[in-house]
Amino acid sequence: xxxxxxxxxxxxxxxxxxxxxISARHVFEYDPEQLRKHLLAETRPELATQAKPGDxxxxxxxxxxxxxxxxxxxxxxxxxLGLLAHRLFRPPFRLAIYSGVPLLxxxxxxxxxxxxxxxxxxxxxxxxxxxxxxxxxxEATPLPDFLLQIVxxxxxxxxxxxxxxxxxxxxxxHDT
Amino acid sequence: xxxxxxxxxxxxxxxxxxxxxxxxxxxxxxxxxxPEVSFPAYVKRLRDxxxxxxxxxxxxxxxxxxxxxxxxxxxAERNRLTRQLAVSTQVGHFYDGIGITHPLVVEQGLIxxxxxxxxxxxxxxxxxxxxxxxxxxxxxxxMPMARGDxxxxxxxxxxxxxxxxxxxxxxxxxxxxAALKQIDEETAxxxxxxxxxxxxxxLSIPERMTIAGLSIDCGxxxxxxxxxxxxxxxxxxxxxxxxxxxxxxxxxxxxxxxYIDAATLAPQVSIPPSPAHVRDVTELETVRIDHAYIGxxxxxxxxxxxxxxxLLAGRRVHPDVQLLIIPATRKIHEQAMQxxxxxxxxxxxxxxxxxxxxxxxxxxxxxxxxxxxxSTSTRNDRGRMxxxxxxxxxxxxxxxxxxxxxGHITDVRSxxxx
Numbered sequence: 001x002x003x004x005x006x007x008x009x010x011x012x013x014x015x016x017x018x019x020x021x022i023s024a025r026h027v028f029e030y031d032p033e034q035l036r037k038h039l040l041a042e043t044r045p046e047l048a049t050q051a052k053p054g055d056x057x058x059x060x061x062x063x064x065x066x067x068x069x070x071x072x073x074x075x076x077x078x079x080x081l082g083l084l085a086h087r088l089f090r091p092p093f094r095l096a097i098y099s100g101v102p103l104l105x106x107x108x109x110x111x112x113x114x115x116x117x118x119x120x121x122x123x124x125x126x127x128x129x130x131x132x133x134x135x136x137x138x139e140a141t142p143l144p145d146f147l148l149q150i151v152x153x154x155x156x157x158x159x160x161x162x163x164x165x166x167x168x169x170x171x172x173x174h175d176t
Numbered sequence: 177x178x179x180x181x182x183x184x185x186x187x188x189x190x191x192x193x194x195x196x197x198x199x200x201x202x203x204x205x206x207x208x209x210x211p212e213v214s215f216p217a218y219v220k221r222l223r224d225x226x227x228x229x230x231x232x233x234x235x236x237x238x239x240x241x242x243x244x245x246x247x248x249x250x251x252a253e254r255n256r257l258t259r260q261l262a263v264s265t266q267v268g269h270f271y272d273g274i275g276i277t278h279p280l281v282v283e284q285g286l287i288x289x290x291x292x293x294x295x296x297x298x299x300x301x302x303x304x305x306x307x308x309x310x311x312x313x314x315x316x317x318x319m320p321m322a323r324g325d326x327x328x329x330x331x332x333x334x335x336x337x338x339x340x341x342x343x344x345x346x347x348x349x350x351x352x353x354a355a356l357k358q359i360d361e362e363t364a365x366x367x368x369x370x371x372x373x374x375x376x377x378x379l380s381i382p383e384r385m386t387i388a389g390l391s392i393d394c395g396x397x398x399x400x401x402x403x404x405x406x407x408x409x410x411x412x413x414x415x416x417x418x419x420x421x422x423x424x425x426x427x428x429x430x431x432x433x434x435y436i437d438a439a440t441l442a443p444q445v446s447i448p449p450s451p452a453h454v455r456d457v458t459e460l461e462t463v464r465i466d467h468a469y470i471g472x473x474x475x476x477x478x479x480x481x482x483x484x485x486x487l488l489a490g491r492r493v494h495p496d497v498q499l500l501i502i503p504a505t506r507k508i509h510e511q512a513m514q515x516x517x518x519x520x521x522x523x524x525x526x527x528x529x530x531x532x533x534x535x536x537x538x539x540x541x542x543x544x545x546x547x548x549x550x551s552t553s554t555r556n557d558r559g560r561m562x563x564x565x566x567x568x569x570x571x572x573x574x575x576x577x578x579x580x581x582x583g584h585i586t587d588v589r590s591x592x593x594x
Contacts, residue, residue, distance in 0.1 A: 017449070017450075017557045017558070018557070019555070019557035019558065019559055019560055020557065020558060020559070023538070023559045023564075024537040024538055024555075024557070024559070024560050025537070025538040025539070025542075025559070025562070027213050027242070027537055027539075028213050028242075028243075028250065028251070028254065030214075030217035030220075030221070042559065042564050062361060065361060065395060065450075066393075066450070066555060066557050067298055067555060067557065068298040068312050068313075068314045068392075069298075069314060070314045070315035070316075074315075089361050089364075089365040089395045090329075090365050090366050090395070090397060091312070091314070091395070094313070094314075094316060095314055095315070095316070098314075098315065098316045098319075099315075146200070146327075156315075156316055156318065156319055157221055157222070157224075157225050157318065158225070160222075160225065160227065160318070160319060160322055160323065161225040161226060161227070164227065164322065164323060
């Protein structure tokens with residue numbers, strides 16, 4: 001799977017909670033085509049209709065904190081969005097990987113290099129990020145190979161599908 | 177090498193004698209819990225990729241708990257599917273509307289100290305109050321459902337040492353909120369919060385579950401209360417004959433240790449929009465409330481309902497306040513009926529609903545814009561209970577009951593002195 005994304009930057013503030021990304025009242029819904037309509041519906045209603053595959057969500061600190069719901073990440077996967085964020089907490093980090101959303105974790109200064117609406121090019125395999133609008137480049141640490149494999153399989157379920165036929169391969173422990 | 181209780185549990189679950197903090201391992205859960213909000217959707221996703229059976233169906237618990245009784249046609253269809261699939265996939269345990277999963281599995285005697293439990297629901301970590309390691313994984317539980325194992329980075333430990341005797345009006349909720357005050361998400365992330373100190377032996381299993389469950393809300397991997405002799409006895413009384421005391425090594429590495437003096441603790445309240453934004457109740461007494469709620473996996477316990485009933489006995493809830501009571505399980509509901517607790521609460525003006533997660537996530541008794549609720553539930557994010565312009569405060573049943581009487585957030589200690 002190609003983990004090179006090119007598109008618009010959707011810049012978010014710090015402290016966007018999981019429930020703000022998709023309200024907890026949608027916990028019963030799992031159809032990604034429905035969930036994508038709810039992503040940031042209250043605070044960035046234009047995202048659902050205007051975002052295109054290859055666009056990047058550039059989030060601040062404590063992104064998707066709070067509820068440990070998969071829903072926002074399923075929506076992001078359905079919309080073809082990649083994620084750049086300040087160091088993620090454990091639940092959103094795992095849920096993004098599981099949903100097949102590629103991500104890079106960045107420091108505060110690096111995140112300031114991207115503004116809402118700017119054009120970006122991101123290679124999640126190598127960590128190379130280009131702000132096309134500003135003509136600036138930045139290298140981030142890519143995900144460990146083991147997690148890139150899961151993202152490249154389209155997420156946890158794809159990884160499950162690819163590996164389940166070979167139970168022997170499941171017994172090894174993976175280090176990062 | 178010294179290991180924490182969480183490390184010991186993960187070592188056993190991964191077939192190793194030692195696991196090191198930070199390494200990624202594959203571990204096999206002893207129990208996997210999935211509510212009806214998730215179960216049919218997860219089964220469908222697995223079937224879509226050709227997986228039609230579970231690795232260890234006997235380890236899977238399915239519970240209808242989020243929408244009880246059903247009040248939507250979508251919910252009716254979800255429950256029909258859940259009932260049908262629970263049978264056809266041969267899951268080991270299926271509970272149909274008799275309680276919220278986390279207290280229910282403990283009540284049913286499925287949990288013993290040292291178990292590795294994973295769940296779809298965020299507050300699965302409540303089960304850690306028994307000395308089990310219980311970690312929420314959301315939809316990722318499809319992985320252990322299908323394969324029998326899940327990848328996990330071995331967590332570190334943040335230790336909370338609680339000492340002294342709790343004053344009247346102060347309890348388990350106030351301990352965990354006082355801990356959340358001192359543990360930010362940067363500290364909590366990838367760590368298990370472990371509780372110790374001379375206050376802990378005096379806490380019941382349900383109180384320890386309140387502490388372990390709400391610990392997740394600072395971004396921790398889980399909360400855990402190592403099992404002492406009392407915990408082992410209490411679980412044995414539920415039919416868990418092999419329940420034993422279990423703790424980590426004294427010299428296991430700890431990232432941070434924090435101290436809570438229970439004796440000087442005031443009632444604590446989480447203010448919007450995060451459970452981890454905590455204040456002493458005395459700072460909030462001017463906040464008017466429209467709604468009060470006592471229930472949820474965290475606080476719908478018999479002891480919390482009884483404490484609220486003792487306070488409300490012979491009194492009336494403020495005329496501008498709606499007080500809703502939901503026992504966490506049907507057994508608690510029955511016990512509270514038999515001992516008169518529910519009678520007392522209803523005479524004071526409370527409404528009563530059957531055991532469900534309902535209001536906690538906005539599935540029942542929703543709030544309008546501009547309304548304020550004080551609640552014993554788990555989270556208070558914007559929009560959690562309906563309108564994004566409603567305000568949710570979180571506190572103990574005693575603080576909620578006291579506030580329901582006066583119509584504003586109230587320090588229950590002032591009413592206990594009367």
